[in-house]
Amino acid sequence: MKSTFWKVWGIxxxxxxxxxxxxxxALTGDGFFDILSWxxxxxxxxxxxxxLIKAKNKRDDRRIRSM
Incomplete structure (x- = not known):
């Protein structure tokens, strides 16, 4: 049986x-490290x-369908 650990906690x-x-x-370097940290x-x-945008659009779609 496959573990669901990585399905839940992977991202x-x-x-x-x-x-x-x-x-x-960000704490240890400059130049390239600044870009990497950003x-x-x-x-x-x-x-x-x-x-957040995806959830808002889904909520708006449900509200429009219920009208």
Missing amino acids: PVIIGILSGIGLLS LTLGIPVFITIWY
């Missing part, structure tokens, strides 16, 4: 690793905004 683990890489690179810390923000 949060990846986001946590990216955030850790971003924080470490990218790796921006990905979780982008994902959050994308899911």
